[in-house]
Amino acid sequence: MIRYSLVCEAGHGFESWFPSSDSYDEQAARGLVTCPVCDSAKVSKALMVPRVARTDRERSSVPVPAQPDQPQTLIAEPERQVRAMLRALREHVVAHSEHVGERFPEEARKIHYGETEGRSIYGEASAAEARALIEEGIEVAAIPILPDDRN
Known part of the structure; x- marks a missing residue:
């Protein structure tokens, strides 16, 4: 990693x-x-300075303080609950839909226009592609990605 x-x-x-x-x-x-x-x-x-562990002395049990130039986040309980609900929504969609990847716009159109069987799908689409689908009357929604999910 x-x-x-x-x-x-x-x-x-x-x-x-x-x-x-x-x-x-x-x-x-x-x-x-x-x-x-x-x-x-x-x-x-960003420019990074590698951290190399020193082997010439024992490790300190004192926690290292946060760097002052790094943003710190404290997540309140209501936000934790919202994140849990969003994560559950994402897991439900993934478990009950077919992943079509970058073919999402094409597959959504085929389903909408009756060229293929109706089913739940998910995949990737650019903002412009999603807008075009919505303008055609095709119902699409973004699946929220939480910061934890990106790692």
Whole structure:
């Protein structure tokens, strides 16, 4: 796992973990890496200083204080409950729908116009593609992605 320090176009700094650098590149290219503050997908890697564990002395049991330049978040109980409901919604959709990936706009049209059997599907669509589907009268909705789900 690789932890990257990231920054959005508005200057919000945050961190995220990725299985590999290729995974980060792929997710960033697909617009899946977004700022937790402003939800901007225009994110880049910030300058990072690697942390190397010292072996010449014992580890301290004193917790390391948070860096002052890093955003800190305290999540209140109501927000925890909302996140739990959103996570449950996402899990329900995934469990009871067919994943069609990037073919989502095409498959949604086929179902809407009766070219294929009706069924629940989910996948990826750009904002422009989703708008076009809605303008055609095709009901679509975004599945919320929580910050925890992006890691």
